[in-house]
Amino acid sequence: MMRRRTTLLTGCTALALALGATACGGGPVSAGGGDKALDGQTVTVAGVWSGSEQKNFQKVLDAFTEKTGARTQFVSTGDNVSTVVGSKIEGGNAPDVVMVPQVGVLQQxxxxxxxTPLSQTARRTVDADYAPVWKKYGSVDGTLYGLYFKAAHKSTVWYSPEALTAAGVRPPKTYDELLKAGRTVSDSGLAAFAVAGQDGWTLTDWFENVYLSQAGxxxxxxxxxxxLKWTDPSVVKALTxxxxxxxxxxxVAGGPNEALNTDFPGSVEKVFGPKPRAGMVYEGDFVAGVAHDQYGKAIGKDADFFPFPAVGGGSAPVVSGGDAAVVLKDAKNAKAGMKLLEYLATPEAAAVWAKAGGFLSPNRKLGLDRYGDDVTRATAKSLTGAGNSVRFDMSDQAPAAFGGTKGTGxxxxxxxxxxDPSDPRGTAAKLESAAAKAYRD
Incomplete structure (x- = not known):
């Protein structure tokens, strides 16, 4: 998630709550069949997750305990993983495993x-079951350190089927069609888009989808x-x-001023809340969790999505984010921690959270029937089917001073x-100045 994207959110649980102990398309999801080889040991895990995400991940950790006998302890770090983990290392209290939400932090x-580099067992699983792009984002200087367990699909535009039907609009295939459809929705009485400008990360996601499709x-x-500098003509073109x-x-619902005072949950409320203000909201697959859990929307009926459309003759983008599990070298129980990573690499582990909802796995061996509803299955298929055309969230790859700090960069x-979008070239120059300083420092 993923960092600030999903720490506040639950997932797409439209059917998961009703499934009880049975997974879609099979019997109970359980680790099962373990030899209790780690009985008596404890693995400490640090990550950004809280709330329902932490509870669902705990189900995965409990399945690991059932399989191996190892106890687990999860510590929520909040968004600033780097600082929290660094202080624990300095204090001689390093966790065994960290769920890292940013490529930049993993590299740091x-x-x-x-x-600690991934074990041979984990490396073999990544090679066999994951698209090579996930190995790339988990590696530094050719060494694989990170195992991507949870992913997010950030090229989804969520909409109210009622609003689009009333306007006579079908999901668009191109960016120009998107703007045209938006104006038609607006003519019917609702604004086209709720934009969460108060959260700067949503705007980076808008830019990344446009740029990936248009520039390649x-x-x-x-x-x-x-x-490539941010002053490159391709950046100016994407900003334009x-x-x-x-x-x-x-x-834009309420224009720029209202958008700048709307956070991410508020943008979802404007489309799916009791008093709709807009017909569509762009963000990742985790929009479904808010629409369902906060406003009782049936996913696929009252709330649906279409892929972020192709821009300027390019291919439709697939931008992702994700959380990579790493083992710390100074951990007290690094060997057991690596056994946890080997378990997380399996479709068996992914199926536990997939059943609970609010989860996408980059593991191609996880059957789509393990997800709880058709919409989640569609987003999962789009993500894993994209193969190496998937690109990780650009701002998450950047130094935090540029790509991940509120009020700066x-x-x-x-x-x-x-x-004020009137000067794309000037904005590009300011972005380059901020990026140059952050990457230099």
């Missing part, structure tokens, strides 16, 4: 010498690594494209751009 940990994966990778939506008061500059 590896370069500080904090991480090669330039996306270069920009993410900052080997995004600006067409931001500047159109017919499209990319978050702040894209909020300024939402407020």
């Amino acid at each position: 940990f590896a370069k500080k010498g904090w991480l 994966p090669g330039k996306y990778d270069a920009l993410a690594a900052h080997t 494209t995004l600006g067409k939506l931001f500047e159109d008061k017919q499209l 990319e978050w702040k500059l894209l909020q300024d751009f939402l407020r």
